[in-house]
Amino acid sequence: MEPLRTLLFVPGNRQNMIEKAQALPADVLVLDLEDSVPAAEKANARALVRDSIAGLALKGQRVFVRINSLASGYAQQDLEAVISDGIDGISQPKPSSGDEIRRVEAIIERLERDRGMRQGHVKLIPWVETAKGLLNAFEIASASPRVVGIAFGAEDFTLDTGMERTKEGSELHHPRVMVVIAARAADVIAIDTPYNDFRDEEGLIREARLARSLGFEGKFLIHPSQIDPVNQIFRPSAEEVAHARRVVEAFEAAEVQGFASTSLEGKMIDIPQANRARKLLGIAESIAQSEQG
Ligand code: COA
Ligand code: MG
Secondary structure (H helix, E strand, C coil), rough: CCCCCEEEECCCCCCCHHHHCCCCCCCCEECCCCCCCHHHHHHEEEHHHHHHHHHHHHHCCCCCEEEECHHHHHHHHHHHHHHHCCCCEEEEEECCCHHHHHHHHHHHHHHHHHCCCCCCCCCEEEEEHHHHHHHHHHHHHHCCCCEEEEEEEEHHHHHCCCCCCCCCCCCCHHHHHHHCCCCCHHHCCCEEEECCCCHHHHHHHHHHHHHHHHHCCCECCCCHHHHHHHHHHHHHCCCHHHHHHHHHHHHHHHCCCCCCECCCCCCEEHHHHHHHHHHHHHHHHHHHHHHHH
16 A cells, blocks of 8 residues: 555645645645634535645645544535545544444445446545544444544544643553554554644654554644654664565575574564564555655
8 A cells, every 4th residue: 555654634725725735745635624624614615625636636646535524414515525536535533433434435435436436446544533433443443445544633532531631642642552453453554643733843753753663654744844754754764674674584594494583683583573574664665666656
């Protein structure tokens, strides 16, 4: 799959930002119809997003649209406006169960059929951002083959659970780990919450590193200045790639000798380390390919 390291939110009612986004190097642009758009602007944003998709796709951008939740009453209209060949997927906020994913999927399926699109073209990234959503995260992540990743939404999650939202974020450790476990059990990727303090690059880098170390493969962003640092953090470094190559070579040499473990630079290498190294090489390869193309 193509990388999903950096997913930049662009408010759906801000024409200048959508234009600016044409040339930004995020892996994915997420045109937002939900919480960055006030109620009075919903219809306006829906039309603007609908009309912007083809142009962004033409510029080579991968586009997702974050629709409003099923509970809002807007989701169906949002989907009718935006389902088209130019989008890669839909991001669904605040689902509490797998059933809610299947309800959105049913609407998408019908629209794909009516519009002569390839069935299954439109992917899904649901948000895990409520107490119920977190307890049902595996069910949500495995509700449909369209789901490619699940996103952790810290603002709504701490609001829903009554947790204090602190700067250092220790309250987010447990839900983050649960989101990663649910994602991996469903064989999809986990994507971390946005970092709101967009002038604080150091804090952003610290949080993105932490997310990567916990198993997240990408992060939602709110500001263009966040793209480069976060792309870099989720790209395996040259040293990591070189080390992974040495691990795989050492392991394969041991296998030829009939061993499933060996040593490299004073440390044991066995099957999990070799597989970890292969996974890292796979990620590095898919990033290199997407950055060339
Ligand atoms: N996408 C595209 N362009 C963006 C952008 C975004 N998310 N955020 C800022 N920009 C543009 C600005 O329009 C500005 O363009 P200009 O130089 O042509 O005028 C430039 O980047 C620099 O922006 P800056 O002045 O630093 O910030 P701002 O005050 O204009 O915007 C926010 C700050 C937070 C309001 C804005 O980044 C934003 O709306 N982010 C998305 C919020 C969102 O979607 N939230 C919902 C998800 S939680
Ligand atoms: Mg939210």
